Amino acid sequence: MIELVIALGAGLISFLSPCVLPLIPGYISYISGSSLNEIIEKKNINLIPIILFTIGFSIVFIIFGAASTFLGQMLLQNSNEFRVVAGLVIIIFSLHIIGIVNIKFLNYEKRINTNIKSNFLSPIAIGMAFAFGWTPCIGPILGSILVLAATEESLSKGILLLSFYSIGLAIPFILSGYLIQKFLIFSKNFRKNINLVSKTGGIILLITGVLIITNQLQILGYYLQDIFPFLENIG
Numbered sequence: 001m002i003e004l005v006i007a008l009g010a011g012l013i014s015f016l017s018p019c020v021l022p023l024i025p026g027y028i029s030y031i032s033g034s035s036l037n038e039i040i041e042k043k044n045i046n047l048i049p050i051i052l053f054t055i056g057f058s059i060v061f062i063i064f065g066a067a068s069t070f071l072g073q074m075l076l077q078n079s080n081e082f083r084v085v086a087g088l089v090i091i092i093f094s095l096h097i098i099g100i101v102n103i104k105f106l107n108y109e110k111r112i113n114t115n116i117k118s119n120f121l122s123p124i125a126i127g128m129a130f131a132f133g134w135t136p137c138i139g140p141i142l143g144s145i146l147v148l149a150a151t152e153e154s155l156s157k158g159i160l161l162l163s164f165y166s167i168g169l170a171i172p173f174i175l176s177g178y179l180i181q182k183f184l185i186f187s188k189n190f191r192k193n194i195n196l197v198s199k200t201g202g203i204i205l206l207i208t209g210v211l212i213i214t215n216q217l218q219i220l221g222y223y224l225q226d227i228f229p230f231l232e233n234i235g
Helices: 002-015 021-032 036-041 048-074 080-098 122-134 139-150 155-178 180-213 217-227 229-233
Strands: none
Touching (some): 002 139, 002 155, 021 036, 021 048, 021 155, 021 180, 048 122, 048 139, 048 155, 080 139, 080 180, 139 155, 155 180, 180 217
């Protein structure tokens, strides 16, 4: 299912975005309750708080997806008019990501600071705060996936779509905690390529928007299934 592949890739691009990637070490430190130096010195890091953190932001994103699909169904998402509008919205978001247009409110970033005592639920709550606080920053990417979810024919497919987006964001987050030393080296070397990755993601979303407007997205899905047959079993 091509939509799931796009959502998974969008989650990864969100992780690599300029307002998320540089902050990962700080989040890992805050979630684990240890300084970055202490984490680096440890041979084994406790991944449970990091996993719970990813569950927290996944819950919020999946709720967003379910709400988008529900609203899409109310707006008669099977109609050609709604499909065209959805495609246009994704195209506008993609042009913002590429840098062709500048939509000021999409540049807004709100960080939510938490002073939650350390317990089992704290990482989940912090993850949920992350989802709400940084949604404006990753808004164009997340917004495109939410619009895509609004065109889905069932609530379960919308939830699945945002689950794949969350997985694309969660897996590298967990790996960065597990391989913190290598991640710090990677992050330092990768920063010069952040804009390139963002623009590439924007181009992919631009193509997605055009394919939705022209009702050709499924054709691309069939093409990918011929190349990667295992995709037929997903979704």
